[in-house]
Amino acid sequence: MRALIIDDERLARQELKSLLAPYHEVEVVGECANADSAVLKIAELQPDLLFLDIQMPGKNGFDLLQDLEQVPEVVFVTAYDEHALRAFEVNALDYLLKPVQAQRLAETIRKITTREKAEIKESSPVNSQAELLRETDQVFVKDGEKCWFVKLEDIRLFESEGNYVRIFFQTNHPLILRSLNYLDERLDPKVFFRASRKHILNLRWIEKVENWFNGGLMVTLRGGEKVEISRRQASRLKEMMSL
Amino acid sequence: MNRKALYWLCNIGGWMLYVLAYGLFLPVYRGQSSQVLWLLFTIFFFVLFFSHLYRYLIVKFRWLQMNVVPLIPRLAVSTVVISSIFGFLTVYVQVFLAALNTAQDTGAIAIGQDVFVRTILGYILIFVLWTVIYFAVYYFLNYKNAEIENLKWQASMTEIELNKLKSQLNPHFVFNCMNSIRALVDENPGKAKEAVTQLSNILRNTLMMGRNKLVPLSEELKVVEDYLGLESIRLEERLQVKMDIAPDCLTFEVPPLMIQTLVENGIKHGIARLTQGGLLQIKASLTSGLLHVEIRNSGHYKGNTESETGFGIANTLQRLTLLYGDRATFRIANESPETVVTKLNLPVS
Numbered sequence: 001m002r003a004l005i006i007d008d009e010r011l012a013r014q015e016l017k018s019l020l021a022p023y024h025e026v027e028v029v030g031e032c033a034n035a036d037s038a039v040l041k042i043a044e045l046q047p048d049l050l051f052l053d054i055q056m057p058g059k060n061g062f063d064l065l066q067d068l069e070q071v072p073e074v075v076f077v078t079a080y081d082e083h084a085l086r087a088f089e090v091n092a093l094d095y096l097l098k099p100v101q102a103q104r105l106a107e108t109i110r111k112i113t114t115r116e117k118a119e120i121k122e123s124s125p126v127n128s129q130a131e132l133l134r135e136t137d138q139v140f141v142k143d144g145e146k147c148w149f150v151k152l153e154d155i156r157l158f159e160s161e162g163n164y165v166r167i168f169f170q171t172n173h174p175l176i177l178r179s180l181n182y183l184d185e186r187l188d189p190k191v192f193f194r195a196s197r198k199h200i201l202n203l204r205w206i207e208k209v210e211n212w213f214n215g216g217l218m219v220t221l222r223g224g225e226k227v228e229i230s231r232r233q234a235s236r237l238k239e240m241m242s243l
Numbered sequence: 244m245n246r247k248a249l250y251w252l253c254n255i256g257g258w259m260l261y262v263l264a265y266g267l268f269l270p271v272y273r274g275q276s277s278q279v280l281w282l283l284f285t286i287f288f289f290v291l292f293f294s295h296l297y298r299y300l301i302v303k304f305r306w307l308q309m310n311v312v313p314l315i316p317r318l319a320v321s322t323v324v325i326s327s328i329f330g331f332l333t334v335y336v337q338v339f340l341a342a343l344n345t346a347q348d349t350g351a352i353a354i355g356q357d358v359f360v361r362t363i364l365g366y367i368l369i370f371v372l373w374t375v376i377y378f379a380v381y382y383f384l385n386y387k388n389a390e391i392e393n394l395k396w397q398a399s400m401t402e403i404e405l406n407k408l409k410s411q412l413n414p415h416f417v418f419n420c421m422n423s424i425r426a427l428v429d430e431n432p433g434k435a436k437e438a439v440t441q442l443s444n445i446l447r448n449t450l451m452m453g454r455n456k457l458v459p460l461s462e463e464l465k466v467v468e469d470y471l472g473l474e475s476i477r478l479e480e481r482l483q484v485k486m487d488i489a490p491d492c493l494t495f496e497v498p499p500l501m502i503q504t505l506v507e508n509g510i511k512h513g514i515a516r517l518t519q520g521g522l523l524q525i526k527a528s529l530t531s532g533l534l535h536v537e538i539r540n541s542g543h544y545k546g547n548t549e550s551e552t553g554f555g556i557a558n559t560l561q562r563l564t565l566l567y568g569d570r571a572t573f574r575i576a577n578e579s580p581e582t583v584v585t586k587l588n589l590p591v592s
Contacts, residue, residue, distance in 0.1 A: 009419070009422075009477050009478070011422070011426035011427060011430070011476065012419070012422055014426050014430070015423075015426035018426070036518075055415070057481075057517050057518045058516070058517075079414070079419040079422065080414040080418045081415070098422035099418065100422070
């Protein structure tokens with residue numbers, strides 16, 4: 001696993017590197033002192049794993065994750081951050097407290113490697129720019145106090161709301177700062193269907209399709225959301241569904 | 244069960260038992276059982292009325308909250324008065340009933356003084372017993388409540404103390420330091436040792452903060468230097484420090500950890516947030532008996548938007564008011580878009 005360490009303190013990065021040295025399964029491919037350089041480094045190195053400090057000058061760890069369109073696995077490394085930790089108990093891969101205990105780190109690494117084995121990797125990333133986002137890719141979403149890592153396959157619906165897009169997964173529907181057009185270009189068209197100017201829906205979450213006025217369709221998703229589809233898009237959807 | 248219900252249950256139930264017992268020991272009333280019942284009913288309602296009146300006095304004059312010494316005479320007097328009135332009443336009721344029974348004029352029945360004395364003494368005994376039970380139940384119920392209240396109070400005090408300590412210790416700083424020191428142990432053991440000493444010094448000063456009201460500036464600056472030493476281990480080249488202290492200030496007495504807190508604020512909310520870091524300047528001078536301290540740091544002060552900053556400032560203001568009244572001044576302002584200045588003026592205490 002290729003890991004990137006992001007922490008504003010040189011000594012903290014060094015300490016983590018020396019703690020990670022005995023683990024051959026984790027290779028530290030680089031380190032960054034702030035969020036802006038990290039965004040570039042992540043695009044360049046395509047790491048599988050981030051060791052991320054939350055409190056950093058400029059943009060903090062959460063801001064960084066929100067800027068990434070495709071979030072690798074993340075282990076938070078923080079000194080003392082009650083609020084952040086509470087927010088993350090939900091589904092962060094793991095978090096470590098500074099000073100990091102060697103034993104605790106061993107546990108984290110074990111967790112990461114078992115998870116890696118469990119996941120069937122379709123293909124290794126070749127070229128980040130041209131490639132579409134995969135269903136198993138995750139995005140980071142922060143809504144007030146709460147944070148989630150959400151896999152694209154779990155998102156039923158994207159709904160445009162000004163400069164933001166509201167995403168629907170489980171029982172949550174937070175906003176993310178992306179435009180719907182941007183997402184449309186990046187999402188796999190075999191799975192995600194542009195239903196209208198306002199909506200992109202996940203075909204795997206469709207529960208039923210009914211005929212609607214003027215040759216349009218009304219799609220009901222398994223979460224209960226209803227999306228109206230215009231006649232023009234309806235014929236496209238029918239085409240896709242029949243494939 | 245609430246207290247009112249308990250009171251009524253005990254009061255009515257108790258007096259019923261008393262009246263029943265009284266009826267049993269009454270010399271069989273010359274075969275007039277209906278008159279005996281009347282007598283018992285009357286006594287029951289009288290006694291209920293008087294005991295309730297008594298309780299009303301106890302509640303109204305807050306005797307329950309009173310100390311024992313002033314309480315005893317009050318209870319004694321009211322017991323005697325109530326028992327006497329009640330005693331006379333019951334004696335006259337009995338006379339009245341007896342008169343009815345024998346078809347005599349009530350005035351014709353002679354009552355010996357000893358009858359009154361015996362009756363009244365008996366009632367005094369009973370009302371004393373009532374008082375004892377009433378107060379015992381009250382104290383018993385309140386004892387438990389008071390204990391719970393006391394525990395709650397202690398818990399909240401502990402929490403306040405803990406929060407105070409936490410805000411002083413700044414766990415984020417402490418744990419980051421520990422982490423840096425760990426890395427230094429390999430890289431530069433000498434520096435690591437120094438850092439441990441510096442951190443110890445800060446922790447000791449924090450823990451003893453309440454001990455001294457004032458310390459000489461030289462001592463306060465020692466803590467500030469240790470603190471800056473640790474921060475520069477973390478921030479490295481991102482933190483630059485300039486100190487300009489007039490030698491005549493060094494013996495001036497200042498509140499412990501106050502300048503340190505302000506310096507820490509400047510770093511935490513200013514320099515540490517800048518990717519490129521910045522400069523921290525501390526100036527101290529003495530003019531006409533007033534100590535002027537100026538702390539300049541790179542950054543931008545946004546007012547009391549963040550609760551944490553607000554807390555540090557509020558805390559400093561509160562301490563200044565407590566120590567100096569309105570003779571000390573303190574303010575934070577943006578000197579330029581990139582520099583924040585904190586000015587503190589302290590009088591001789």
